Amino acid sequence: MEQVKVSLITGDGIGPEISRATRRIIDSSSAKIDWEIVETNPRQEDGDVIIDRMISSIEETSVGLKGPITTPIGSGYSSLTVALRKKLNLYANVRPVKKLLGLGPNFQAGDVDLVTVRENTEGLYSGIEHEIAGEYAESIKLVTRKGSEKIARFAFEYAKSEEREKVTAIHKANILKQSDGLFLDTARGISRDYPGIKLDEKIVDNMAMQLILHPEDYEILLAPNLYGDILSDLSAGLIGGLGVAPGGNFGDDLVVFEAVHGSAPDIAGQNVANPLGLLRSGIMMLNHVDQPEAAGEIEAAVDKVLEEREVLTPDLGGNSTTTELTDEIIGYL
Ligand code: ATP
Numbered sequence: 001m002e003q004v005k006v007s008l009i010t011g012d013g014i015g016p017e018i019s020r021a022t023r024r025i026i027d028s029s030s031a032k033i034d035w036e037i038v039e040t041n042p043r044q045e046d047g048d049v050i051i052d053r054m055i056s057s058i059e060e061t062s063v064g065l066k067g068p069i070t071t072p073i074g075s076g077y078s079s080l081t082v083a084l085r086k087k088l089n090l091y092a093n094v095r096p097v098k099k100l101l102g103l104g105p106n107f108q109a110g111d112v113d114l115v116t117v118r119e120n121t122e123g124l125y126s127g128i129e130h131e132i133a134g135e136y137a138e139s140i141k142l143v144t145r146k147g148s149e150k151i152a153r154f155a156f157e158y159a160k161s162e163e164r165e166k167v168t169a170i171h172k173a174n175i176l177k178q179s180d181g182l183f184l185d186t187a188r189g190i191s192r193d194y195p196g197i198k199l200d201e202k203i204v205d206n207m208a209m210q211l212i213l214h215p216e217d218y219e220i221l222l223a224p225n226l227y228g229d230i231l232s233d234l235s236a237g238l239i240g241g242l243g244v245a246p247g248g249n250f251g252d253d254l255v256v257f258e259a260v261h262g263s264a265p266d267i268a269g270q271n272v273a274n275p276l277g278l279l280r281s282g283i284m285m286l287n288h289v290d291q292p293e294a295a296g297e298i299e300a301a302v303d304k305v306l307e308e309r310e311v312l313t314p315d316l317g318g319n320s321t322t323t324e325l326t327d328e329i330i331g332y333l
Contacts, residue, residue, distance in 0.1 A: 003034040004289045007057040010039050011067025013263025014273035019067040021275035021326040022282050028330045031286055031294035042072040064256035065285050068263035078127045085120050090249035092154040093118040097235040100306055112215045112238050117155040118228025122147045125225040143179040148186035155222040156194045164219040168200040170207050170227050183224050236260050243274030243315040246281040257281040271321045274313040301332035
């Protein structure tokens with residue numbers, strides 16, 4: 001098996017701790033990864049410098065595994081992570097949520113196995129905002145037919161490749177008749193090319209309730225940017241919280257995998273962050289670069305540690321450190 005080059009963006013906050021843990025685990029498996037390490041320091045560097053360094057590495061390797069990054073205040077960016085997704089046109093954000101052994105909230109979540117496919121470049125997240133005379137503020141929700149078509153096709157292709165039977169399009173088209181109307185209408189059009197996959201439609205508020213009541217009924221959630229952001233965190237809560245939820249941002253040629261959570265400054269530097277969100281993003285990365293055996297080995301080791309319930313970080317109800325959890329996983333490889 002050939003070595004595959006991957007950009008490892010270490011990030012800040014808990015980023016360096018969890019990216020070190022993730023790299024140690026992947027390097028202890030049979031994976032063949034040649035890491036190109038990209039460090040970022042938002043306290044000392046300008047946002048543009050950070051963005052340019054990340055982009056030039058990812059354009060060279062085509063695949064990134066990224067830790068969370070805090071956006072420098074006054075950098076001119078509302079979020080460096082959102083800017084990176086836009087600049088590389090990583091239009092599809094994929095967040096799978098599957099019931100993990102031994103984990104879950106205080107109620108029975110059933111056999112959750114769903115994937116949010118979130119539009120990643122437009123909608124209310126475009127950040128087209130202004131205030132008027134200190135009295136009014138306006139945000140523009142920009143939805144394009146082209147953007148809606150790309151994400152709907154991605155969701156249906158993803159459903160096909162994963163042998164799923166249902167895509168649920170999420171909207172509020174009863175109120176936002178133009179913007180969400182265009183998103184929904186486009187999804188209906190694209191679904192006609194996939195006769196084997198059912199298109200289900202849900203209004204976003206009802207969807208939030210259904211995910212709590214019957215999460216096992218859903219397979220692929222096709223969502224505009226903001227609804228996808230909110231519902232994917234809700235979904236992460238169904239399987240044990242932000243600390244374990246992975247994700248990937250896909251463009252036509254480039255892909256960047258990253259955990260759902262942010263840089264968690266409240267626990268940074270304490271060696272207590274849960275590395276599983278980034279590690280499980282790394283498992284997605286290994287499958288993407290055609291190293292499924294290594295991905296399977298790591299997944300099995302994580303399952304054993306979760307089943308055993310002896311070495312868990314505080315967010316999962318344990319009292320172990322990031323390093324202890326990392327060592328425990330490596331012990332099962
Ligand atoms: P962002 O806007 O970048 O998503 P945020 O401040 O909304 O950031 P997070 O940084 O994800 O959110 O943190 C939310 C909460 O979850 C914090 O209390 C944080 O400590 C906790 N948290 C996030 N990631 C982890 C992790 N990997 N391990 C343990 N706790 C985490």
